[in-house]
Amino acid sequence: MSRGKTALALDLPLPAQPGLGKQAGAYQALRDAILQRRLLAGSPLPSSRTLAARWGLSRGTVEAVFERLRSEGYIERRSGSGSRVCAVVPELLLGTGNATAPLPSATAPSPLEARVGVGVPFVARLPDPALFPPRQWASYLSQALGEAGAEQLGQASAQGLPALREQLAGYLAQHRGIACSAQALIITHGIRDSLELLIATLLRPGDIAAVEDPGYPAAARLLRQAGARLAAIPVDAQGVQSEHLPGSGARLLYLTPAHQAPTGATLPVSRRLALLDWAQREDAWLVEDDYDSEFNYNSAPLPALKALDRNDRVIYCGCFNKTLFAGLRVGYLLVPDALRQALLERIELSGRAVAVTEQLALARLIGDGGLLRHLRVARQAYQQRRDALQAVLERHAPGRFELRGSHAGLHALLMLPPGFDVQALCRRAAQEGLQLQALQGFCLQVQAPPAVVLGYAALSLAQVRHAARRLAALLQEG
Numbered sequence: 001m002s003r004g005k006t007a008l009a010l011d012l013p014l015p016a017q018p019g020l021g022k023q024a025g026a027y028q029a030l031r032d033a034i035l036q037r038r039l040l041a042g043s044p045l046p047s048s049r050t051l052a053a054r055w056g057l058s059r060g061t062v063e064a065v066f067e068r069l070r071s072e073g074y075i076e077r078r079s080g081s082g083s084r085v086c087a088v089v090p091e092l093l094l095g096t097g098n099a100t101a102p103l104p105s106a107t108a109p110s111p112l113e114a115r116v117g118v119g120v121p122f123v124a125r126l127p128d129p130a131l132f133p134p135r136q137w138a139s140y141l142s143q144a145l146g147e148a149g150a151e152q153l154g155q156a157s158a159q160g161l162p163a164l165r166e167q168l169a170g171y172l173a174q175h176r177g178i179a180c181s182a183q184a185l186i187i188t189h190g191i192r193d194s195l196e197l198l199i200a201t202l203l204r205p206g207d208i209a210a211v212e213d214p215g216y217p218a219a220a221r222l223l224r225q226a227g228a229r230l231a232a233i234p235v236d237a238q239g240v241q242s243e244h245l246p247g248s249g250a251r252l253l254y255l256t257p258a259h260q261a262p263t264g265a266t267l268p269v270s271r272r273l274a275l276l277d278w279a280q281r282e283d284a285w286l287v288e289d290d291y292d293s294e295f296n297y298n299s300a301p302l303p304a305l306k307a308l309d310r311n312d313r314v315i316y317c318g319c320f321n322k323t324l325f326a327g328l329r330v331g332y333l334l335v336p337d338a339l340r341q342a343l344l345e346r347i348e349l350s351g352r353a354v355a356v357t358e359q360l361a362l363a364r365l366i367g368d369g370g371l372l373r374h375l376r377v378a379r380q381a382y383q384q385r386r387d388a389l390q391a392v393l394e395r396h397a398p399g400r401f402e403l404r405g406s407h408a409g410l411h412a413l414l415m416l417p418p419g420f421d422v423q424a425l426c427r428r429a430a431q432e433g434l435q436l437q438a439l440q441g442f443c444l445q446v447q448a449p450p451a452v453v454l455g456y457a458a459l460s461l462a463q464v465r466h467a468a469r470r471l472a473a474l475l476q477e478g
Contacts, residue, residue, distance in 0.1 A: 148357075
């Protein structure tokens with residue numbers, strides 16, 4: 001056998017970690033070899049047949065590993081030329097310019113964030129509360145209260161209950177690839193509460209904060225209200241463009257890498273590594289909003305950006321408001337050690353600790369497998385609604401649109417033909433009882449192509465089909 005990078009891959013041992021299956025072990029071995037630069041960009045990988053024989057696995061198992069690595073951007077596969085590493089790991093990431101001009105104060109009105117609602121096509125970018133009925137939640141609350149002691153009920157901890165943080169740490173390790181301790185977690189009231197807490201703790205008026213463009217309007221508004229100067233980083237079909245990050249002076253970048261809000265793009269691993277490199281070089285923070293990563297319909301979700309964070313530059317935000325029901329208002333922060341004490345002091349000062357009863361119920365829900373059972377049911381329901389939306393539009397308006405970002409999440413992006421009058425479409429749709437949000441309404445500086453955001457998760461299947469037929473008729477009219 002020839003020596004070199006291909007031979008090196010054959011010598012990689014499978015991890016002997018308890019509970020780690022053979023497929024997960026093979027994935028971890030190859031992924032770690034790429035991240036640690038034992039396999040460099042451009043390196044050929046052995047064939048799946050060769051690796052299967054070397055590791056004592058079925059060829060189908062190795063093929064599944066290769067496909068996962070390809071979907072996550074670590075390798076590329078070409079018929080007739082095998083598989084090669086395509087992820088570029090920056091040098092600085094392996095070790096422990098100029099700022100963008102501030103945005104003008106006058107901006108377009110925010111999209112209908114305040115009017116996003118259940119049963120309203122197509123702003124239903126919410127979980128369907130009917131899939132987690134009140135009686136079920138009441139049962140968990142009742143059990144939690146019945147077992148709670150006076151000490152637990154007597155005071156709300158700024159950091160959150162240890163029971164919930166322990167359950168969350170296990171959940172994140174198993175399902176988002178994040179190795180963390182319960183001590184690193186802080187319980188909050190949701191993503192926006194987490195953002196406001198971070199902004200108040202980390203930023204001073206005049207600091208530069210980078211955001212995706214187009215992006216989540218509430219994040220930009222919270223940053224601007226705090227006096228931050230916004231650097232708008234353009235987004236393409238693969239997510240935020242890392243080459244446009246500010247050269248110096250930025251304190252943080254807020255981003256949604258798993259399912260970009262609102263385009264639905266999933267950030268590939270090479271860009272994730274470039275962001276981590278930038279954050280370490282510039283002494284900046286990456287605020288990862290992982291708002292709907294549990295809902296991936298075509299394959300396993302890409303591990304969180306935080307899972308690649310070797311230098312503790314990522315602040316990870318998650319919530320239950322997108323997985324269970326919007327009115328729950330419980331989220332969590334996974335924070336670097338350097339920030340935890342300052343964040344806890346601000347929570348103590350503001351009295352914004354989360355109610356004990358909800359935390360106890362959520363700890364029980366996760367611990368007895370109830371959350372995973374609900375996610376399986378919800379994932380199937382949302383996928384069925386997405387499929388129905390796409391099928392009706394393709395049947396009644398063929399060639400008039402392209403649906404992007406529908407592989408995951410609670411919404412998709414409806415791309416329209418060049419020159420299409422989006423505002424006229426939104427006005428006609430409103431007359432038909434459909435609320436459409438133009439992609440341009442989510443932009444700060446960039447000029448978006450003709451497109452509208454379609455939320456479908458919090459609609460019944462019948463509502464999806466009926467609303468999609470009405471939308472298709474409008475698309476046919478032009």
